């Protein structure tokens with residue numbers, strides 16, 4: 001069953017993002033580091049299932065766990081979640097001029113009840129969603145004054161970064177903890193849409209718990225919408241990879257690549273409902289003190305119930321250069337959309353080149369022939385010189401090749417990607433054979449499909465549309 005989702009048709013047009021004739025909301029953030037606003041949220045406020053699913057792990061010793069559905073147990077977590085929603089509803093009623101949240105809340109509860117009934121194979125009326133709670137540590141509900149004090153009144157000196165719909169400030173809480181405060185900006189977007197975006201991001205980020213995913217500390221709905229996140233001292237991968245005169249060494253690059261792969265594997269395979277991030281890119285990868293990669297910015301993320309092979313969304317949002325062909329051509333969203341973006345990100349890590357360079361050349365288009373001819377030296381970031389592990393580099397190149405396959409079905413799952421990168425099953429299954437002097441990957445990839453130029457044609461056509 002494919003689920004067609006037609007989000008609101010409003011699209012912001014703030015440079016460098018623009019809506020193409022094909023109805024695609026594009027970001028060209030790799031051209032510069034301008035904000036990349038987004039226009040639409042497709043996840044219903046509460047019917048997003050976000051209140052009914054959980055994925056947890058212990059960050060010190062991670063072991064994926066399925067969520068615990070506890071019927072009839074209105075414990076603190078259930079109440080807390082309910083209170084958040086109620087609070088935002090109240091705030092919305094007070095400070096937002098338009099309040100469809102109340103009605104959409106009821107509709108979403110209905111949706112959730114229906115979906116759960118389907119999953120449980122029971123009648124809709126039988127499912128009591130009020131009683132579905134999950135075990136999870138609590139997050140703090142901050143007041144505006146606490147966050148203002150922590151960030152010195154959101155002073156520009158504490159500004160860590162600015163995205164399309166948020167400003168992120170460094171802050172010190174009263175107990176001394178250093179945090180990142182993500183403040184949703186008031187832009188062209190309707191207030192109600194921002195509240196929905198906030199709930200959607202909160203709903204997902206609050207339910208994930210993995211060393212390679214951003215960690216939520218709390219939130220605030222006082223004086224604006226804020227997420228309080230663990231602070232990442234090295235900022236984003238963009239700044240470390242492209243914005244620093246120092247060359248990121250190979251070992252760290254490879255560790256970051258594996259971390260992102262592990263984080264995506266967790267989102268796709270270890271959560272009760274699969275989570276598709278939809279905006280995997282270098283600026284959404286944060287780095288901890290010891291360069292552990294953390295996937296952040298779940299503003300576009302979507303839940304995908306087990307019996308839904310994919311979503312079909314419109315309009316299409318994302319960042320130019322990272323989008324899979326089936327997504328930008330047809331709006332199809334599933335795990336393989338993220339796998340493609342991961343492939344592009346992996347190429348950025350290997351080559352030191354951006355997904356789209358200053359002359360608007362796509363990294364995928366540039367790298368494909370080099371990957372096919374196994375031209376390691378031409379492909380690898382020249383700043384690395386010869387300081388890399390050639391075997392690991394080869395594995396990474398092969399993995400990237402597979403991830404950017406234009407056919408979604410040919411791309412590996414993130415489980416396979418982590419195995420490949422970590423060489424868990426050796427390179428045997430994944431050898432190269434030489435055909436007419438060309439090295440070609442033969443890991444289940446159809447040779448003809450792999451070497452077809454249709455992706456390049458699609459991408460070129462798409463690029464023309466976007467740039468028009």
Ligand SMILES: Nc1ncnc2c1ncn2[C@@H]1O[C@H](COP(=O)(O)OP(=O)(O)OP(=O)(O)O)[C@@H](O)[C@H]1O
Nearest residue numbers: 036161162163164165166168180230231232236297
């Ligand atoms: N926890 C954090 N620690 C340190 N820096 C952070 C943190 N979170 C975000 N940042 C910085 O702020 C920038 C913007 O954050 P984020 O991507 O969440 O905003 P956004 O508006 O959602 O972006 P987008 O345009 O992708 O939607 C990041 O690229 C990063 O540089």
